[in-house]
Amino acid sequence: MPVSVANSQVVYNAIKGVGVRMISALPETWLVHLVRMADEDPQMTLVRLAKEEEGVGVSAGAHFAGVKSAMLMQNHGFLQAINGIVGVSLLYKIPLLMLITDRGGFGEKDPWQTEGGKHTRPVLDALRIAHEDLTRPDEVEPKLAKAMTLAQSSLSPVALLLNRDLMWEEGG
Template identity: 40%
Template sequence: MKREVAAEIVDSLKEAGVDFVATLTEANLHDLVIALGEDPAIHHVPVTREEEGIGVCAGAYLGGKKPAMVMMNAGFLLSANAIATVCIHPGIPVLMLIGHSGGVGEENAGHATVGALTEPVLQAMHIVYEKVGRFEEIRPAVRDSQTLARSSRRPTAIVLNKQALR
């Protein structure tokens, strides 16, 4: 991910009111994770496993924060039970920014299966999501996904495709 894309995501998150972000990094998310860690307006919690981050975000919401979780799609799949039991079941919103590996243009053979499973699992969990690739799509997607998460009391997701991550 280019630094200006990372900066646009951080700025969009802040404009949408997000003040608390849990992350689990990956090569494509590195610049975003570093930028989040350096921003004094955001409490950054690097976690060791993505479902842990879902729990931390849910707890922060109960305490009045506006949380988001940054992870790759492999971490989203790992977190399915946590999202169901901790967020969807009681009605706790968490905005999820999911880096999508294994989509069209993927060169790493190992990522294709996870890539193909990501959207069907989001749909199966009835999680409303937006796919984002172009720079100008970032800000409205973050704003509108956060608005829906807060009003519906449900997690929402932004899927950052290869173009956004590049």
């Protein structure tokens, strides 16, 4: 499998390092190791979703219960979750940490992924959701910490885009 186990572990450790104890996710190729790590971790609650928008409600409930959470999704899932993000997180000022696999960019081999990749950043910008790319393992921990700090202090959604260079093994 071309998805990097080592870099997935770096991302997972950083997620736990910022105090996240609940993760919501759907199965997705680039997230396979992160979802498995959450599932196998007795200190983490993994909520498996039927559709991404449900994760917004899960994160809202976690916030009101005093539990830090994160949503894992691919960019098509982010686009599917817009109604919940706008109608819950933005409207009611609920922090939302989103880790979005950045499909559809340079090197993408699956043609059905390309459209979502074209529209993810413009939609994040249109919604005024702060976002950063994660491309190297050494930037994961500091950027994830800053993203969680911003989500909590601004009571708003933030997004980290998990780039191919981070999530795939060399040559993948």
